[in-house]
Amino acid sequence: xxxxxxxxxxxxxxxxxxxxxxxxKRPKISLPISESEIREEFSHHEEGVARINNGSxxxxxxxxxxxxxxxxxRFLRQPDDFYHNTLSEGVLHSRTIIxxxxxxxxxxxxxxxxxxxxxxxxxxQQVGRGFAESRFNPGDSVVMLHCAFQAVKKSIQAYVTRAGxxxxxxxxxxxxxxxxxxxxxxxxxxRRGKQDGKTYRLAIIDHITSMPSVVLPVKDLVxxxxxxxxxxxxxxxxxxxxxxxxxxxxxxAEFYVSxxxxxxxxxxxxxxxxxKKFELSKDxxxxxxxxxxxxxxxxxxxxxxxxxxxxxxxxHSAMEFVxxxxxxxxxxxxxxxxxxxxxxxxxxxxxxxxLGCPPxxxxxxxxxxxxSRLLITSGDDALRLRSYLRVNxxxxxxxxxxAQAQAQSQREEGDGPRDKDGGRITGYARISHxxxxxxxxxxxxxxxxxELLKKEFTCRxxxxx
Amino acid sequence: MAxxxxxxxxxxxxxxxxxxxxxxxxxxxxxxxxxxxxxxSHHDASVARINNGSxxxxxxxxxxxxxxxxxRFLRQPDSFYVNDxxxxxxxxxEAIxxxxxxxxxxxxxxxxxxxxxxxxxxQQMAWAFAEGRFEKGDVAVMLHxxxxxVKKSMEAYVTRAGxxxxxxxxxxxxxxxxxxxxxxxxxxxxxxxxxxxxxxAVIDHVTSMPSVVIPVKELVxxxxxxxxxxxxxxxxxxxxxxxxxxxxxxADFYASxxxxxxxxxxxxxxxxxRKSAKFxxxxxxxxxxxxxxxxxxxxxxxxxxxxxxxxxxPSVVEFVNRFRxxxxxxxxxxxxxxxxxxxxxxxxxxxxxGCPPDxxxxxxxxxxxSCLGIMSERDTLKLRTHxxxxxxxxxxxxxxxxxxGEIDPVTGYARISHxxxxxxxxxxRFxxxxxxxxxxxxxCASLSA
Numbered sequence: 001x002x003x004x005x006x007x008x009x010x011x012x013x014x015x016x017x018x019x020x021x022x023x024x025k026r027p028k029i030s031l032p033i034s035e036s037e038i039r040e041e042f043s044h045h046e047e048g049v050a051r052i053n054n055g056s057x058x059x060x061x062x063x064x065x066x067x068x069x070x071x072x073x074r075f076l077r078q079p080d081d082f083y084h085n086t087l088s089e090g091v092l093h094s095r096t097i098i099x100x101x102x103x104x105x106x107x108x109x110x111x112x113x114x115x116x117x118x119x120x121x122x123x124x125q126q127v128g129r130g131f132a133e134s135r136f137n138p139g140d141s142v143v144m145l146h147c148a149f150q151a152v153k154k155s156i157q158a159y160v161t162r163a164g165x166x167x168x169x170x171x172x173x174x175x176x177x178x179x180x181x182x183x184x185x186x187x188x189x190x191r192r193g194k195q196d197g198k199t200y201r202l203a204i205i206d207h208i209t210s211m212p213s214v215v216l217p218v219k220d221l222v223x224x225x226x227x228x229x230x231x232x233x234x235x236x237x238x239x240x241x242x243x244x245x246x247x248x249x250x251x252x253a254e255f256y257v258s259x260x261x262x263x264x265x266x267x268x269x270x271x272x273x274x275x276k277k278f279e280l281s282k283d284x285x286x287x288x289x290x291x292x293x294x295x296x297x298x299x300x301x302x303x304x305x306x307x308x309x310x311x312x313x314x315x316h317s318a319m320e321f322v323x324x325x326x327x328x329x330x331x332x333x334x335x336x337x338x339x340x341x342x343x344x345x346x347x348x349x350x351x352x353x354x355l356g357c358p359p360x361x362x363x364x365x366x367x368x369x370x371x372s373r374l375l376i377t378s379g380d381d382a383l384r385l386r387s388y389l390r391v392n393x394x395x396x397x398x399x400x401x402x403a404q405a406q407a408q409s410q411r412e413e414g415d416g417p418r419d420k421d422g423g424r425i426t427g428y429a430r431i432s433h434x435x436x437x438x439x440x441x442x443x444x445x446x447x448x449x450x451e452l453l454k455k456e457f458t459c460r461x462x463x464x465x
Numbered sequence: 466m467a468x469x470x471x472x473x474x475x476x477x478x479x480x481x482x483x484x485x486x487x488x489x490x491x492x493x494x495x496x497x498x499x500x501x502x503x504x505x506s507h508h509d510a511s512v513a514r515i516n517n518g519s520x521x522x523x524x525x526x527x528x529x530x531x532x533x534x535x536x537r538f539l540r541q542p543d544s545f546y547v548n549d550x551x552x553x554x555x556x557x558x559e560a561i562x563x564x565x566x567x568x569x570x571x572x573x574x575x576x577x578x579x580x581x582x583x584x585x586x587x588q589q590m591a592w593a594f595a596e597g598r599f600e601k602g603d604v605a606v607m608l609h610x611x612x613x614x615v616k617k618s619m620e621a622y623v624t625r626a627g628x629x630x631x632x633x634x635x636x637x638x639x640x641x642x643x644x645x646x647x648x649x650x651x652x653x654x655x656x657x658x659x660x661x662x663x664x665x666a667v668i669d670h671v672t673s674m675p676s677v678v679i680p681v682k683e684l685v686x687x688x689x690x691x692x693x694x695x696x697x698x699x700x701x702x703x704x705x706x707x708x709x710x711x712x713x714x715x716a717d718f719y720a721s722x723x724x725x726x727x728x729x730x731x732x733x734x735x736x737x738x739r740k741s742a743k744f745x746x747x748x749x750x751x752x753x754x755x756x757x758x759x760x761x762x763x764x765x766x767x768x769x770x771x772x773x774x775x776x777x778x779p780s781v782v783e784f785v786n787r788f789r790x791x792x793x794x795x796x797x798x799x800x801x802x803x804x805x806x807x808x809x810x811x812x813x814x815x816x817x818x819g820c821p822p823d824x825x826x827x828x829x830x831x832x833x834x835s836c837l838g839i840m841s842e843r844d845t846l847k848l849r850t851h852x853x854x855x856x857x858x859x860x861x862x863x864x865x866x867x868x869x870g871e872i873d874p875v876t877g878y879a880r881i882s883h884x885x886x887x888x889x890x891x892x893x894r895f896x897x898x899x900x901x902x903x904x905x906x907x908x909c910a911s912l913s914a
Binding site for chain 2: 044045046049051053056057058059060065069072073075076077078079080081083084114115116117118120121124125132150151154155157158159162163259261267268269285305306307308311387390396
């Protein structure tokens with residue numbers, strides 16, 4: 001009778017997360033992980049695809065998937081027992097690991113949610129209530145970046161604008177040459193957006209922007225927010241954990257969210273939402289009220305009705321995976337940065353283009369200018385080019401259309417970077433590097449673009465189905 | 466290396482929604498008992514699992530289908546997102562539409578669970594109050610036995626927004642539909658007392674604890690007669706447990722879990738929204754770039770998630786069609802057997818059932834011997850744990866507070882369930898466990914906190 005015994009002993013449970021493994025004894029793992037072991041762990045990735053878009057959906061090694069299946073099986077085997085004896089302890093364990101990784105004071109400050117999109121809904125719903133309940137005045141505003149993730153923009157519309165709040169957008173320069181450029185633009189944008197008698201109730205700042213992707217000096221931006229009287233700051237750090245070092249106390253924001261399935265090897269999907277302790281009034285609720293509603297947020301988040309919580313339970317398995325690498329997580333991050341910058345430069349050199357930002361403003365992704373002759377003239381062009389590359393060249397990479405930059409943060413020349421042909425660079429590829437990538441992935445991309453150029457291909461020529 | 470002119474697509478990612486393996490030869494033979502046991506062989510064999518109501522169950526073939534979907538995502542997630550996800554969810558929604566007799570697939574959204582569906586329906590109420598379309602004090606009606614999460618949702622979205630919540634007192638044990646209908650009418654009257662409008666009635670199709678089938682069709686009719694704006698039927702125990710004909714029932718909104726009685730893995734549910742419903746500006750609470758494209762589309766993308774449990778509905782349909790009579794047959798047999806087992810237990814213990822057979826579905830409330838001394842909800846939890854740990858019986862227990870003047874009241878009811886994997890031994894084990902406890906002069910007071 002092993003079902004009940006195993007599940008009640010958390011010590012055994014989390015140490016032996018793999019105790020239902022087919023191999024009863026764990027194979028002796030030699031450190032550090034070898035190249036062939038890495039290939040093995042990601043052998044489920046589609047062959048023949050140069051997968052250089054880890055930023056969108058992340059990746060998950062086989063050993064973590066295996067751990068996840070074990071959790072799923074334990075639930076299916078005896079769900080009542082799982083719910084009563086296993087789930088909350090498992091989630092607490094995951095939260096504790098994260099607390100350590102991000103330097104939070106108290107595990108109470110960490111909630112697990114599905115993804116950054118959900119976290120945005122939680123924070124913005126709360127702001128919306130501030131307006132609906134007249135604690136905020138009509139016209140008080142929420143500040144966001146012009147390049148904020150589309151879901152966040154819609155969430156602001158759904159919960160803030162609808163409730164009577166207004167929105168101030170701050171545009172950051174791109175391409176960018178230094179963090180000072182970003183800081184100046186942000187400060188300027190905040191000041192311009194101020195209106196007499198109106199309060200900035202919330203600022204939403206990315207830690208690593210999505211498209212175009214740049215690592216922002218988030219600590220400095222939070223300071224500026226304080227200087228300019230912003231009440232609270234929410235850092236949307238969807239890409240951060242596993243890409244950059246995170247110290248939430250140093251950063252100083254009230255709210256901070258990051259996805260664990262992007263760069264931290266968890267399966268889809270799981271994210272953590274950090275809320276500074278004094279923010280944890282009973283007013284922070286998950287929008288899906290459950291029996292736990294009314295209790296503090298982490299508990300409220302732990303149970304949002306019957307769900308598959310297995311992705312929340314494998315954080316320690318992801319940690320174990322990471323620790324098989326030289327230097328652990330820090331080693332992975334350092335090498336991803338080094339390699340993506342190297343590959344970015346290789347591509348830019350080959351195409352005669354540029355990088356969108358200096359190396360110190362990259363983590364595991366970099367924006368590489370695409371040749372002007374491709375004639376990328378709109379967001380639609382960028383999407384179609386992306387599909388074209390996927391379907392015809394087996395290259396998976398997101399493309400960003402960069403319209404002419406605004407005057408305020410321009411260099412003297414005034415109209416953006418040009419490539420070796422003298423044409424304006426309007427498209428950037430966001431390449432990524434994760435542990436499974438090899439140089440060939442980027443050569444494949446390089447050659448694909450060069451071939452398109454040779455054929456005098458332009459985006460005009462792509463017909464959508 | 467891919468050739469520039471060739472399509473770089475692999476079989477299995479060609480946009481076809483069904484995972485390839487599911488196109489097995491059509492099985493003309495009905496599923497056998499052995500095959501059923503095999504399909505549920507991942508259940509803990511040492512447990513008498515008679516609580517299908519809480520978390521449901523999922524057969525191996527559906528789990529396998531789910532894993533194929535999961536792998537497809539992990540293999541090439543961008544391609545999955547662009548080519549496979551939406552058609553797959555649409556196919557699931559269409560399968561549901563057909564089963565529930567809805568007019569149009571746009572009326573069918575798939576969400577995580579009934580709890581989420583309740584949040585969606587109630588959130589629009591909160592907005593209506595905030596935006597002045599409802600007046601402060603306008604009423605929402607719900608059953609006293611509404612699920613805990615729904616009650617909390619009412620607090621969060623109705624009470625907090627300025628609405629008044631009126632509860633329908635329901636008798637339990639209950640003897641007939643008329644008792645329920647009478648109480649419901651009384652509650653509507655209470656709701657209209659101060660001259661306010663009743664904006665929403667939330668009615669369970671099958672209450673959770675204690676579990677009783679509510680005559681929803683009649684109650685919906687009464688709501689229309691009494692000028693209730695909208696009716697939301699919370700049918701967490703819906704598809705696979707009771708008849709789910711949307712046109713027959715006539716509600717504006719209807720939510721049912723698919724993982725409880727319809728063999729989906731955790732978790733998936735559908736929310737039906739009648740096209741002609743008033744004030745139907747429903748939104749998923751988690752807002753993505755699909756915001757504004759209608760609830761069904763909003764629900765197809767709420768950020769990166771594992772959507773595989775939503776994609777296996779066609780595989781579930783294949784599974785249930787291996788049984789005689791399909792899902793209808795399963796439902797019917799579950800009902801017959803659970804009633805028979807319930808009667809067997811009641812007879813053996815000298816107790817009674819909580820409602821007549823025609824008011825139960827695949828679950829039934831069986832009175833527990835009063836000598837067990839169940840004096841509180843805490844006692845029921847302790848007893849339930851004791852049964853799980855010491856007798857390997859998994860069954861939820863309900864505490865029914867005695868009314869004044871009752872002599873020797875039955876204060877504890879077990880909610881037993883029957884699903885295709887159950888065997889008579891499961892109920893016999895429960896019967897014997899209780900008899901042993903009674904024989905040992907056991908009382909809940911003897912259990913530690």
